[in-house]
Amino acid sequence: MTVLHRSHDRGITTLTLDSPANRNALSAALVGELGTALADCAADPGVRAVLLTHTGTTFCAGADLKSPPDPAAFVALMRAVVELPKPVVARVTGHVRAGGLGLLGACDIAVAGPDSTYAFTEALLGLAPAVISMPLLPRMDPRAAGRYYLTGERFGAAEAVRAGLLTEAADDVDAALAPVLDGLRRASPQGLAASKALVTATVVETFDRWTEDLSARSAALFASAEAKEGVTAFLERREPPWVW
Template sequence: MPEEPLIRAAHDRGVTTLTLDSPGNRNALSHALVAELTERLADAGKDPGVRAVVLTHTGNTFSAGADLRDPPHPDALVGLLRGIVELPKPVVARVAGHVRAGGLGLLGACDISVAATASTFAFTEVRIGVAPAVISLPLLPRLDPRAVARYYLTGERFDAAEAARIGLVTASGDDADTALAPVLDGLRRAEPQALAETKALLTVKVLEAFDRDTRTLQDLSARLFASEQAREGMTAFLERRDPAWVW
């Protein structure tokens, strides 16, 4: 039997919605999900009938981060994030749940992100012995530097209002769809070529970070994921216990 798709696609009035649909691992960024999402985004980017793309999810988690059992290759993750930034159509994240670690890289790559007030966010990498390396490519150019230092270093959880304050999301509301509606209305009223050129203006600094820092951050990620500390951290996470370094 063919495998069930991990990404569901729908189209309405010029907007393609791509839904992460891997509830068994809380939409973690597995090798297969990253590959499928990259392909779906590329298709939307080439379709003249697509004005914008909405990236959303099933279940109560937008994405739990990298799938520790089946992680994507670092080149594939970079390709996905850069593909979102370079797509000639605006990409809007709709978050009606929680986002952790690598899932936050998707939000950083999107042009606009809206979240329900009940959503929570956390950069949990340091708690398993690694660093938010590759996902920093779209995030660091866009986030408040003092806030990101705190949340990168502590792994603390924060809410949607704080995510909006530091630039991780554009807007939050009681309901994600209510927050999304005016955004989609505005995009549907915009001329497609004007959208593409305006997005190119807005993403210059982010793409400069990709050009400058990709190899360095990929090397950092590979080194940390191969370390004894990461093995202990990931084992502890999968076993639902504290790693050895917790006091």
């Protein structure tokens, strides 16, 4: 059963995350299918840009704790979005959590609706937003990252724009995206690839510098007793013992 659907219209390929049963969490299946779809888009001259969207009320809930992807595969997926020689635009009308923010942050343009919410929940589980920092920290306001990384607070689309996670918050997401997609259709493939390379250069350098270190940190945290307790408490819908 596929967890990703593709459609195409006038140069724009839409990739729709479709695993509502687990809130489009980053399972091994979803990461694999999305990686394959992006590679196909890169190789297809008929694709001018990619629109990444979702079914259900959640864009992406983060890592699937019951069927997690290989960590290296998830890092490779985020980097594939950043390095795709075609723009990737996120259309968000639902919630984004934890690792889902890494996928969102890797996109070139992100437009979200008023019902969307965001939270870095890792610290609440004994983890840290380690590998997702590579596409996020070069783009986020440092003070916002410091607050939301540490507190796990939930915030809305307007604050996500201020923090640097989103390009635009709009009551009508599709109306806001219309001029964006029109502009991408009017741009030349070479012009888009060269322009994207300019604006993603710092993010690519961050992947080059930090992938090994942050992947090791993430693995160590997931293997720790504290994180195992935090994840167990989350799955059992109870508070972990460190909550006062």
